[in-house]
Amino acid sequence: MRKGIYFMMMGLIGMVGCQRNTSYTIINRTENFSSINGKCHVEYNYPLLLQGKGDTVSLALTGIRGIEEFERFIQRFSEGDSALSVHVNYEVLTEDDTLISIEYLTKMEGHALNIYHSVTIDPRNMKRYSLNDLFTGDFMGVIREHVQNYTQQNRVDMDFITFEQEAASAPKNFTITPEYLQLYIGAEGEFHGYHRLKIPLKELSLKQGSPNLPK
Structure with missing residues (x-):
């Protein structure tokens, strides 16, 4: 049974990279959940953007997209697998007051290809470039x-x-x-x-x- 990934916060893991002279801070989150009727275990790392005024914005995977789309994506590759292990990691490639660029890498057990997602946004208004x-x-x-x-x-x-x-x-x-x-x-x-x-x-x-x- 899928657990609500945006609402099941597993705790603060640590800061990403070095401190930057920006108006926000990027924080790492890690979640573990079961998906696809319990067949698929996902270890899911993603960043939160902590703005200067105290608000937080999830930059999960492709940014603003719903997790349901990612679930459908996983399901395509999990057909026929009784226990699929999925690992989602990310790297912040560029980080300043006008542009954040993040690469996400998904690896699936038994699936040889690297699977890349990305988000490149304006942190002032969360607009995707x-x-x-x-x-x-x-x-x-x-x-x-x-x-x-x-x-x-x-x-x-x-x-x-x-x-x-x-x-x-x-x-x-x-x-x-x-x-x-x-x-x-x-x-x-x-x-x-x-x-x-x-x-x-x-x-x-x-x-x-x-x-x-x-x-």
């Missing part, structure tokens, strides 16, 4: 070249036309690091990806008025 919010010029042309090279070299199937139509203006599965734009690809039509593709930020033009990306 799109690529169009951050970059200007022919940034999709740069992305296209990297994606085509990666998919050809690694034999990854990807419908780039659909990706290109949706990725510019809609929040997609990407993160920002001090050196790279990271895309998570290989699962079109989904909110996750199986491959991490790194594109150097120096190859992209930053949009005027966008957040200060890492230098």
Whole structure:
């Protein structure tokens, strides 16, 4: 029986990384629960954003999405398994007053692929960024070249036309690091990806008025 993941808080585990000069603090939470009619055990680590005024916001998995979608996602991979063990971990890649970028990694027993989710948001209003919010010029042309090279070299199937139509203006599965734009690809039509593709930020033009990306 599934337990309410947003409401079953298992306790404060510790701070994530070093203290930053920001108007918020990121706190780690760990929960253990059973899912899929008790068949599936999940160890679920995710961050809480503690704002300066004392409010907390869950940044679980893809941020604002409901856990029911994650349950359906797990169920697809658990078919036929009597006891599936799932581990969800995350890493804060960028953290400042205008941008938080978090990579989530889900590993499932018996499932060889890494499964990536992400959230890149403005901590002031919790708005999820799109690529169009951050970059200007022919940034999709740069992305296209990297994606085509990666998919050809690694034999990854990807419908780039659909990706290109949706990725510019809609929040997609990407993160920002001090050196790279990271895309998570290989699962079109989904909110996750199986491959991490790194594109150097120096190859992209930053949009005027966008957040200060890492230098």
